[in-house]
Amino acid sequence: MLKETSTGKPREQGLVKPSPVQVPGPSANGSDSLYPSGPHTLHYFYTGVSEPGPRLPQFIAAGYVDGQLIIDYTTKTKNAEPRTEWMARNLDPTYWDQETRIFQVNKARFRDAVETLRNRYNQSKGFHTWQFMAGCELLDGRSTGGYWQYGYDGRDFISLDKETLTWTAADTGAQVTKGKWEADRSLAEYGKWYLEQNCVEELRKYLEYGKETLQRKETPEVKVLAKAAPEGPTTLSCRAHGFYPRNIAVTWVKDGETRDQETQRGGIVPNEDGTYYTWAATEVDPKETDLYTCRVEHESLRKPRDFFWVKDSECRCVCCVSGGEEKEATPGKGTVPKRYPTPHCPASTIADQSGLWEPFPLPASGVLPHCNA
Structure with missing residues (x-):
């Protein structure tokens, strides 16, 4: 806290200087091991x-x-x-x-x-x-x-x-x-x-x-949305919210390469509940939307996760993460939206907003991603 001292200050400083406070160290030997990496x-x-x-x-x-x-x-x-x-x-x-x-x-x-x-x-x-x-x-x-x-x-x-x-x-x-x-x-x-x-x-x-x-960790919920322009590019938007701590990386990837120069980003802003929200968007050729994935890296995730937008003739789908929970799949009973060949979303679900689903067999060792639509 900025403290008061008896030292005089220049008039335009307009600030009471800090003064020493007695603060117990993090450990007896001065180690910082009690604190996570940060920042x-x-x-x-x-x-x-x-x-x-x-x-x-x-x-x-x-x-x-x-x-x-x-x-x-x-x-x-x-x-x-x-x-x-x-x-x-x-x-x-x-x-x-x-x-x-x-x-x-x-x-x-x-x-x-x-x-x-x-x-x-x-x-x-x-x-x-x-x-x-x-x-x-x-x-x-x-x-x-x-x-x-x-x-x-x-x-x-x-x-x-x-x-x-x-x-x-x-x-x-x-x-x-x-x-x-x-x-x-x-x-x-x-x-x-x-x-x-x-x-x-x-x-x-x-x-x-x-x-x-x-020092808590809250997993981001991620949604990928698309907005098509008449006779123009499609805007893919990746929105991450509900995460803590603040630091997060949200990037667009095409064919394994990050597309930073083509990406527009929002700031990392606080929610009322103390978590954070951010977004990243990119304009793409409508014929190439399936080549793009949104990669999210956060302290609450064991490894980076990729998310995508799926276009179907009857519905629009988003891939999202909710709570970071993983469940083992039951062989032969996994589901993905119509016409989508394989589940690409580890530890998440492909949420079909229209509720149209088709059975799709998963390997016995597969992880059934899930989240609420």
């Missing part, structure tokens, strides 16, 4: 605005672990509040009172920072924002770096290079701040320490607190 992330975001409104508080602060909101504060709630059960359970009221005081100090400093920069840029009164974000990452139990940066009016303003202890200014207005902060390297040194030590220690602590939630 795991801890991010903090602060925003101050010049003209708050009914739906926009003057100051907002939020912290996230692996993309999950764990703490927030606004000038409307006036208190730092836990946003997960495991944060509320593991941290006592004294902790939350302390965080509230820190956020209240930051609120005033962000207000002052907006005013300072508005004057520097000779801007009239109006809506302006001052933002800060910082974060770190663990991969295979080790820190892979971090970031510490500021933005003004939705644009990059200045960021820390923790290796050189210098600041990168985005424009001439930020050059003034760069000069001030490089004349006194204490902020840069502090940012480096926070990112490389304190942030990582906090992340380890939170991973331990929330391990039942943060």
Whole structure:
């Protein structure tokens, strides 16, 4: 958590610096073996605005672990509040009172920072924002770096290079701040320490607190859909949803070769239940749809899985995964949609949306893929 110190700050910084927190290590010998390979992330975001409104508080602060909101504060709630059960359970009221005081100090400093920069840029009164974000990452139990940066009016303003202890200014207005902060390297040194030590220690602590939630694995449900254009290409869309953790690879493959340059991708976005959703689409010759497969790689899957779209004269079919469960086939009683020669979908089912099925013999050692249509 970003903490308060008694050190003075440049006016436009508008941020209370972090301070040390006592965090128990993952094990007696300092090993990271209790934590899965990751990556795991801890991010903090602060925003101050010049003209708050009914739906926009003057100051907002939020912290996230692996993309999950764990703490927030606004000038409307006036208190730092836990946003997960495991944060509320593991941290006592004294902790939350302390965080509230820190956020209240930051609120005033962000207000002052907006005013300072508005004057520097000779801007009239109006809506302006001052933002800060910082974060770190663990991969295979080790820190892979971090970031510490500021933005003004939705644009990059200045960021820390923790290796050189210098600041990168985005424009001439930020050059003034760069000069001030490089004349006194204490902020840069502090940012480096926070990112490389304190942030990582906090992340380890939170991973331990929330391990039942943060270290779970939920298998993606995958659907392949097709949309034909009159006298044009067919768009194949591969949609994966309900998966956790966040990292996933969804790629289109033709004849064994990935087609990255021909693929359009959506972002990996959160669902309300804490899982994630994403998609990948590609335009193909309508005569070649059967040559394309959607390959999905995820931590919950033992190996990559391929999914395809099947066109039938009477129905449209999708191949999907649901829950990752596998069942042994009964020889001679497997089913696939009409006119489709072989089951290509390991550990899944070919779901025929029209309900038309034909028996198809499977080998005695075959796995009967299944999922709900």
